[in-house]
Amino acid sequence: MSAAPDLPRPETWLKSFLPQVRAPLRRSMLLGLLNGVLLVLQAWLVAWAIAAGVMHGAPLRRIAWALAALVPVFVARFVLSRVAERVAFQAGANIRRTMRADLLGHLQRLGPAWLQGQARGDLVNSVVGGVEALEGYYARYLPTMRMTALVPLVIAVAVLPADWVSALVMLVSAPLIPFFMWMIGKGTEELNQKQWRVLAFLSARFLDTLQGLTTLKLLGASRREAAVVAQVSDDYRRSTMQVLRVAFLSSVVLEFLATVSIAVVAVMVGFRLMWGELAFLPGLFALLLAPEFYAPLRNMGTVYHLRMEAIGAAERMVQILSEPAPAPRTGSMAAPTNAPTLAFRELSFTYPDGTVALDRCSFTAPAGCVTAVVGASGAGKSTLLHLLLRFIAPTAGAIRLDDVDLADLGDDAWLRGVAWVPQRAHVFEGSVADNLRLGRPDADLDALREAARAVGADTFIEALPQGYDTPLGERGVGLSGGQIQRLALARALLKDAPVLLLDEPTAHLDAHSQREVLAALARIARGRTVLLVTHRLHALNLADHVVVMDAGRVVEQGPMAQLRAGSGPFAHLLAAAQVPA
Incomplete structure (x- = not known):
């Protein structure tokens, strides 16, 4: 079924539901931000304890308070991470319930006459699998994207007064990672939409085959139909592999750029320590935070496919919800209670x-x-x-x-x-x-x-x-x-x-x-x-x-x-x- 020219873009349609999850996403973002602040505190405590104990020979009793303080920091970070995940998951679950109810309600309004002309397997795939695919977009992709902007900024602000050179390297290299990811994955949207179209056809054909299995058997056509289903399944396999190939490629590029950027920070810190241009404590502090600075950017690569998957699933949902349904009639007359003519x-x-x-x-x-x-x-x-x-x-x-x-x-x-x-x-x-x-x-x-x-x-x-x-x-x-x-x-x-x-x-x-x-x-x-x-x-x-x-x-x-x-x-x-x- 072809989409009408005036249909909204799938991602624009997905973003139209953001008001429904804005509150839990804000809570998740705040929890992630607090986690980032604690991360900076953790790195400073570790750097100070190592600098005091190794470089200055401080006894254990002088650094014991810093080591003891790390325990509640670890616990607090763990709790904040779990609560943030739970809040984000709840946002995704709310969207899932809302979307499934909207789809079912609209299908009911379209009525049996419209449903007779549709492939049931396609509709089932949209209402069940398609809605499930949206959850990752709201529960993981959106929170991760917000953390990608906030946590590195918090770390850069913390590193800047300690080692402005390392902070500058971080700020210069950070935009390159999403840019190259966008360059690699800009064709993924169409691949995901194609994948979902093939899956919809496969679902419809498979359901029809199951429902007509008796007829196929009696007519001796079961093997031919099995061959057709196998061919469609192979098309879906190839489509899925194309999507995975792009997803893996983008992840490799992200890992490579992040690793190279961390290595640049480490080399510059090491040389300046050797030349005496940088003290040990700020250098170690910057070095400990460098991997954490790039971690959200690397995580973006692991969840970017959730956006693509949601866009692919949303294409068919937009088509269904855009089908004009007759308005429910709410007449004021009472129905006859006796047998009418x-x-x-x-x-x-x-x-x-x-x-x-x-x-x-x-x-x-x-x-x-x-x-x-x-x-x-x-x-x-x-x-x-x-x-x-x-x-x-x-x-x-x-x-x-x-x-x-x-x-x-x-x-x-x-x-x-x-x-x-x-x-x-x-x-x-x-x-x-x-x-x-x-x-x-x-x-x-x-x-x-x-x-x-x-x-x-x-x-x-x-x-x-x-x-x-x-x-x-x-x-x-x-x-x-x-x-x-x-x-x-x-x-x-x-x-x-x-x-x-x-x-x-x-x-x-x-x-x-x-x-x-x-x-x-x-x-x-x-x-x-x-x-x-x-x-x-x-x-x-x-x-x-x-x-x-x-x-x-x-x-x-x-x-x-x-x-x-x-x-x-x-x-x-x-x-x-x-x-x-």
């Missing part, structure tokens, strides 16, 4: 690619009745349900509930009054009771049993090892297709909504399961306005009213008996399917 008035819908799904579609679903919508695949039946469920918004026309326009109802108010049973009901990992309570979390066990009994699901649920507490695997592993569908019907019944939407509820079921599900549907349809979308004509025995669609238009509608006795499209449909009158 559903009236579709000149309803039209066109998909972004120009496909016309509905074209001035008009019909009425009577209150308290089962209205079956039939037609060939692509006639617009599922689009009707998506409009009712507010996955999409109509291009033109309106849907009315009695005298209320659906557009005047808020999403929450309307969806509380709707129950939905799809073709393939989704069963989440959890217990049977957890899956039943999705639409009514406060339902007690008696309510669960009553709903299950009404749809004929109580028998097989009670036969499970732990009854209603039996854990189910993803997608209902452990249950048959008919059992999953009856579980979905019980879930819909438990919600007790006045409007029931059924999308091919008997699809993918054997004849015996179909009869059981249809019998359960007949029971739960009583007193509700039911819209039954189907192209399976055996389900029409439930219908009081029938709507026949073709190419997004209503070509015939009316009572079941009337259409069956006529000579219109519905009668021809029954005759072609050899359904007895």
Whole structure:
């Protein structure tokens, strides 16, 4: 998916979250600064003790106080380092929670209709792995960059009055390290973005392969697909090695420049000591602090890849969050509490690619009745349900509930009054009771049993090892297709909504399961306005009213008996399917 021209740069987008972590980053920076001050004190104590004991022959009792003072300094530095790391980690964790919530919330607002056109593995990779990659940027990279500016400055200020030559060498050589690192790594951003794009494609392809493994096996295509996944994996390996090559090269350059700079300081200190131009104490003090001066700059090389990794991960997140999502509807009208009449008035819908799904579609679903919508695949039946469920918004026309326009109802108010049973009901990992309570979390066990009994699901649920507490695997592993569908019907019944939407509820079921599900549907349809979308004509025995669609238009509608006795499209449909009158 290509990025729109007006999308923000990934790093600009990453920096937009800095206000959320500014306070913990400031605390981390202050702790690091205190650590730097203690580091200077530690170096001075060590230098003074060595100078006094070695050069001036001072007895141990005269330098004991300096040696004793080093112990609390060591402890304090250790505590400050750990606390600073903890504070920085908390900042990264807060961003991680916020970002994951933002991504999931935006994906929910985009809705199922948008998700159908996306690679699920790519989205999972962004929400899980991509968000994890951002943590290092805020928890390690940003604090290290701030310490790179502050701690060397503190050390240089401390060394300047003791040995201005060493301080000058430090200040002159320090900018060279980030400059050369930038020169080497300026192409790394594109490499990291390429790496994440390859990883996203690999994730999507691998998930598709796992989900379609049965089909691949039956068609003898599993080896071919494995070869494709292996090729994509190898592309990812090469991309990763390119990134690592640049990362290692930048680290080597940093180490080399830092080592050479420390050596220059040491050589100049040594010669000036030999020539008598520098006292031992300030020379040793400068020499002890030289490695510490360059340490933050060297650390910058070890965390610079975290910035590149975060930029690569952020590219896809920016694309997702920049997708325009429909604003949530917050109408003031109350949803009907009794079964309403559903009236579709000149309803039209066109998909972004120009496909016309509905074209001035008009019909009425009577209150308290089962209205079956039939037609060939692509006639617009599922689009009707998506409009009712507010996955999409109509291009033109309106849907009315009695005298209320659906557009005047808020999403929450309307969806509380709707129950939905799809073709393939989704069963989440959890217990049977957890899956039943999705639409009514406060339902007690008696309510669960009553709903299950009404749809004929109580028998097989009670036969499970732990009854209603039996854990189910993803997608209902452990249950048959008919059992999953009856579980979905019980879930819909438990919600007790006045409007029931059924999308091919008997699809993918054997004849015996179909009869059981249809019998359960007949029971739960009583007193509700039911819209039954189907192209399976055996389900029409439930219908009081029938709507026949073709190419997004209503070509015939009316009572079941009337259409069956006529000579219109519905009668021809029954005759072609050899359904007895």
